[in-house]
Structure formats: C-alpha cells, structure tokens
Amino acid sequence: MSLAVVTLAAGKGSRMKSPLPKVLHTLAGKPMLGHVLAAASALPEAAQHVVIGHGAEQVKAMFADSGVTWALQSEQKGTGHAVAQALPAIADTAVVLVLYGDVPLIRTETLEKLTAIAASGSLGLLTVTLEDPAGYGRIIRNSDGAVQAIVEHKDATEAQRAVQEVNTGIMAVPAALLKKWLPQLSADNAQGEYYLTDIIAMAVADGVAVEALQPASASEVEGVNDRIQLARLERIYQAQLAEALMAGGVALADPARLDIRGTLTCGQDVFIDVGCIFEGDVVLEDGVRIGAYNVVRNSRIGAGVEVESFCHIEDARVAAAASVGPYARLRPGADLAEGARVGNFCEVKKSVIGRGSKVNHLTYIGDAVIGEGANIGAGTITCNYDGVNKFRTEIGDGAFIGSNSSLVAPVSVGAGATVAAGSVVTKDVADGELAVARGKQRNISGWQRPVKD
C-alpha cells in the first residue's frame, strides 16, 4: 500500500483577522500546517499533498523545501471538492488520508490506526463525542450501531442534532473508491457545497464497511478558527511538552509557566524556574539550573551551569560549571569555557571566554578571544567596530583589565598583562606589562569653586 496524505488548507480563516493564511499561524513556534505535515510524515512512505487556495503563494513559499505536492483549489466549493483537486496526482492503489491544516495536534499513532483500516479496503473515520456538538457533522448510526451517514449540522433534523458523536473530518479511504465517489457528489444541500462527508452514505450503499475510530484525546482533533482556540491548543500542547520533560526527570517550578518552541533536550536533574522560553534546538546537560524568565535559543548549556534570572542566550555555548547572569546577554557565537562567568548587564558576541575567566559587570565583549583565568573589570568595552569593519581583540591568560577600559581593536593584551582602570588601549600590550592609557591626574590646591552672582 502506498499512502497519500491530503491536507486541506485552502480556507481563508477570516476569524483569525489576519493577512497571514490561517495554517501559517504558529503553535509552539511552528506553523500549524508544519505540525500536521510532521505528524503525517512519521507514517511509513507517506506522500504529502496539500490543497491550497487563500494565500496559496505564501503557504507554498513557507514550505518550499518540504517535498509537498501542491493542489490548487482556486474557489472553495467544499471539502469534497477540495480533496478532488489532489486526486489526479494520486495512484488508484493508494490509501488517501484526509487531514486539515488547522487541526494541528493530531497524533501519528491515531493516523496509523486509521490508515490500517483503509489498507484493508474499508473506510476509516475519526469521530469524537462532544458535550456540545453544535456546528459539526453528526454521525448517523443504525440500530446495530453501524455508521450509515454523516449529516451536516445545517442539514440535520432536530432528532439528528441530538446526536453527540460528530465527524472530525479526518478519514482514510482507498483512492480508487474516492475516485469513484467524489465525481458523484452534489452541492444540493444547505450550504451549496460539495461535502466530503457524503461519501459515507455512498460507502454504505456500495457495501464498503465504515469503521469509526476515536482519538486518545479530543484535543487531537480540535480545529483552530480563531486566536482564542489557537491559544487554547498552545496551552494544551505546552502542557504535553512539560509533562514529557517531567516524566524524563526534569524539575519544573511550574509546568504551566514554560514555553518550548522547538526541541528542548535535558540531562538528569535539570531544574527550570518559571517564565522561561526555549526556542529552536536547546540542550541542557546534567544538573543545569535555569533561573526565572530566561530566553534560550539554539544553545547548548553544559553540566552544572547556573543561568540566573533574566538572561537572553542565542546561538551560544556554555561549558560545564560556568555561570551566567542575572541579566546577561549571550549573542550568536558566545562561547564560554568551563567555569567561566558572565555576570549582570554584560553582552558577549562571537567571543571565547576562557576557562575560569570572569566578565562580571556592565561589559561588552565582541569578536574577542579571552584566555584562561582573566579578569575583565566592570565597564570594559571591546571597541570592535569602526563603523565599517569588525576587528578582533585578544586577551591572554591571567590578564587583568581594569574597570572602564576601552580596548580599541585590533588589539592584544598579553598573558598576565594589566590594563589600568579607565584606559583607552590602542596599542598591543606585551605579556606581563602594565598599560596605562589615560589622562594624568593633576590636583590643584587652593582652587575656588565659582560662586553665584
């Protein structure tokens, strides 16, 4: 069996009140359509087809490298019409799995079960029972409990509307049957649309078994029509991620105050305080402690590192036993060696801070290489940019940079060298030398302060 996944994503999503096509709105930092494609791509040999309409060019551009086959539905004439647009590119022998770009939390395990039903020649239908089924297509069963049809809410009688089992829209159908049934759909209904759901009655008429299946959780099949629903699904998804972390041994101060927008991989005994956001690929090794309100993106934090509150860390590497923050900013290319320390109100960009070196207060380090055991005083600035080009600063092992110094790159300060506080260093300092580069102090005795006229 080959599997063709057809994801419907042509609708406008007007209730999002946004120029962005609905399926590009993000959940956990990833477009909703991306979640659907990811769930489906975990199925063996799945060929992905996406039906697009509103914002088609934007959707295509966002998923340009995804290997998706696009089908354009220029006018939205209903779900049956939408699926029909993808059919010409699908072999008769395939199983077609219909998904929705705005139903992002669907799980691969559920889809596996559904496709297995269709692989045996039946129609697999995913249904869910709701407290309030208003608006949904109702599942109509006969006295034996066999599914007979789906009736859309707008076409349903009072008695049918009392049914609480509804159509999620997700189904798996042998392609040959779809190719037979879809051309027979009519738009003679309350909405004047070609309903995909009408194929259920056709299956029953043709003696094809319809097997209904329920998802493990109703959130899997919840659709997003507005930002309120999107925010609700975001919290559900984040709760799932938080639970998976805790099950893996991570201590969370509050699982409800954590956001993961990407992949967070943790070692043993990691602790994460409230209000943290992790983006892209982040690795926290054993025993890492992340303080409150940190944002960490595409970074690796080594074993035993403490990141105190309110730091912003991006494309950085922090080796074991280093410490960061509070209020530190590590920009791309920041590379802290073992036991290094970057303290409050310091910014580090594209620089190595050597083993055990300290950059503790109010400092900018950019395009620099700092050796081991150096001490960078408060307010030190590497002047790495002349307005056109960037230059490097080198600071040797055990160097001591006095407070409020400016190191005008390209410049090097040797091992064990000292820079006097307040210096503007423009010339290289050799190993062990003291550089003093500041106005000499003059004390004027007997000086009188001006007095007011």
Ligand code: UD1
């Ligand atoms: C559909 C089902 C209904 C089910 C409900 C679950 C039909 C006829 N009805 O109703 O039984 O309970 O979903 O949410 O299938 N779309 C297109 N092109 C179209 C029409 C729709 O791509 O021409 C896409 C939309 O972007 C949307 C999805 O299909 O993502 C569902 O369409 P919508 O019109 O919202 O269907 P419902 O009326 O909700």
Ligand code: CA
């Ligand atoms: Ca809908």
